Amino acid sequence: MAPPSEGPRRPALLVAGTAAAIAAAPAAILAALAAFDRIPHTAAAWLALGVAAAGVLAGLIWYRDLVRLSRALDRAEAGRPPDDLPRLPPLRRVAEAADRLASSIRAQGQEVDRLSRAAVRIVEGLPDPLIVLDREGRPVTLNAAAREAFTPPGASVPDLGALLRHPALRAAVDRAAAGGPSESVAVTLPVPVERELVVQVIGLDPPLPDGGRILLVLSDRTRERRIEQMRADFIANANHELRTPLASLMGFIETLRGPAADDPEAQARFLGIMAEQAQRMSRLIEDMLSLSRIEMSEHTPPRGSADLAALVRRTAEALEPRVAARRMRIELAVADGVRPILADPDQLAQVVANLLDNAVKYGREGGRIGVRLASTPASGARPAGITLAVSDDGPGIPRQHIPRLTERFYRVDAARSRAIGGTGLGLAIVKHILNRHRGSLEIASEEGKGSTFTVWLPATEPERG
Numbered sequence: 378m379a380p381p382s383e384g385p386r387r388p389a390l391l392v393a394g395t396a397a398a399i400a401a402a403p404a405a406i407l408a409a410l411a412a413f414d415r416i417p418h419t420a421a422a423w424l425a426l427g428v429a430a431a432g433v434l435a436g437l438i439w440y441r442d443l444v445r446l447s448r449a450l451d452r453a454e455a456g457r458p459p460d461d462l463p464r465l466p467p468l469r470r471v472a473e474a475a476d477r478l479a480s481s482i483r484a485q486g487q488e489v490d491r492l493s494r495a496a497v498r499i500v501e502g503l504p505d506p507l508i509v510l511d512r513e514g515r516p517v518t519l520n521a522a523a524r525e526a527f528t529p530p531g532a533s534v535p536d537l538g539a540l541l542r543h544p545a546l547r548a549a550v551d552r553a554a555a556g557g558p559s560e561s562v563a564v565t566l567p568v569p570v571e572r573e574l575v576v577q578v579i580g581l582d583p584p585l586p587d588g589g590r591i592l593l594v595l596s597d598r599t600r601e602r603r604i605e606q607m608r609a610d611f612i613a614n615a616n617h618e619l620r621t622p623l624a625s626l627m628g629f630i631e632t633l634r635g636p637a638a639d640d641p642e643a644q645a646r647f648l649g650i651m652a653e654q655a656q657r658m659s660r661l662i663e664d665m666l667s668l669s670r671i672e673m674s675e676h677t678p679p680r681g682s683a684d685l686a687a688l689v690r691r692t693a694e695a696l697e698p699r700v701a702a703r704r705m706r707i708e709l710a711v712a713d714g715v716r717p718i719l720a721d722p723d724q725l726a727q728v729v730a731n732l733l734d735n736a737v738k739y740g741r742e743g744g745r746i747g748v749r750l751a752s753t754p755a756s757g758a759r760p761a762g763i764t765l766a767v768s769d770d771g772p773g774i775p776r777q778h779i780p781r782l783t784e785r786f787y788r789v790d791a792a793r794s795r796a797i798g799g800t801g802l803g804l805a806i807v808k809h810i811l812n813r814h815r816g817s818l819e820i821a822s823e824e825g826k827g828s829t830f831t832v833w834l835p836a837t838e839p840e841r842g
């Protein structure tokens with residue numbers, strides 16, 4: 378902004394000039410009249426003096442008004458209302474018009490400012506990473522999603538090196554900088570974790586004020602790809618799991634019809650195996666249906682009331698024959714004051730049953746199974762809850778398998794699990810039920826010592842009535 382001016386420079390010159398301009402013609406006429414003796418010389422002199430005085434007065438008024446106008450223009454520029462308007466109507470109108478013009482320009486400026494701030498906020502808040510490059514392909518702006526996606530752990534600035542060096546993307550950026558149409562490029566970044574991205578490359582013409590010339594809109598397809606892969610794996614696994622017992626059943630039927638047709642002893646033995654295979658298929662189908670039912674309800678919060686203490690006791694009792702058959706013992710530790718919570722009781726019964734079933738199946742023959750149930754107070758972001766820990770002193774689980782145990786059909790030793798009737802869906806069912814209840818599952822295991830599966834559930838009061 379220019380420093381406020383003090384009005385026209387050289388006021389004396391302006392006043393004298395104005396006075397001269399006003400008084401010159403009448404003075405000349407008076408001088409001519411006096412020269413031709415049309416009026417007396419003294420009268421002419423007085424009249425000329427009067428005209429000169431009027432000229433000086435007019436010059437002063439003119440000067441003061443120009444000072445006021447100039448001040449009014451300065452104030453308009455600074456966004457302040459005029460305080461002392463010129464007295465001459467034309468100058469006053471100029472000052473008023475300048476004030477109105479300045480306010481309207483200011484209002485427009487504020488609107489543009491507001492719009493551009495809104496645009497920045499929208500771009501900043503978009504869930505997809507957005508990157509703006511200059512003509513040479515150097516990054517100019519990144520939104521929050523892009524900064525988050527490309528800032529390596531522990532670093533404070535994003536690293537776009539690997540992305541911008543990608544040959545297909547570079548070629549597309551060059552084409553966009555040369556005015557080419559928008560295009561999308563598939564980019565796979567191998568580190569730190571493999572990511573599959575689809576990058577939309579859009580040329581910006583005219584360029585942005587900050588030099589931005591190319592817009593990159595990234596969408597991460599990693600998750601979708603993984604889900605696709607999991608779905609394909611699930612179908613392949615389910616197919617395989619059902620096919621094996623089915624093939625075995627068909628084999629036995631053939632044998633019973635042919636070679637074993639007259640061998641009652643073999644028939645009895647084969648029928649026993651067939652019943653076992655049929656049971657296995659039926660369990661598998663039941664588990665798959667149960668899992669898909671749980672998945673379908675996963676986004677609806679549970680209703681009902683579940684008394685975990687009673688559930689745990691009942692499940693342990695029901696397992697007693699199997700526990701005894703493996704010469705194991707269950708040690709129950711149910712803390713006082715564990716109250717019923719808002720939960721689907723059937724689903725929680727399934728969680729308890731699946732964890733205890735695993736402890737019996739994979740625990741040490743002759744070993745102990747610990748079941749601890751306790752309330753946990755609220756801490757940090759976690760509300761008050763209930764913890765159920767099921768531990769065994771079995772062979773444990775090698776560390777690399779632990780993160781994958783809750784995947785469908787994942788088994789540490791598939792042959793062994795299958796031999797003891799496992800389908801590999803038990804922990805996947807547990808995980809989905811806990812997701813629905815906003816709970817969590819923690820698995821700790823030490824090889825040779827045993828495993829502990831700890832469930833945490835929020836202790837929400839069940840609805841009454």
Ligand SMILES: Nc1ncnc2c1ncn2[C@@H]1O[C@H](COP(=O)(O)OP(=O)(O)OP(=O)(O)O)[C@@H](O)[C@H]1O
Binds near residue numbers: 740783787790794803
């Ligand atoms: N307490 C445990 N000790 C050692 N390994 C375990 C234990 N619990 C689970 N596992 C391992 O985790 C795998 C997955 O368990 P999950 O309960 O999902 O399937 P499963 O027991 O094989 O079959 P299902 O429970 O459907 O009958 C098991 O196959 C086993 O290898």
Ligand SMILES: [Mg+2]
Binds near residue numbers: 799
């Ligand atoms: Mg199991």
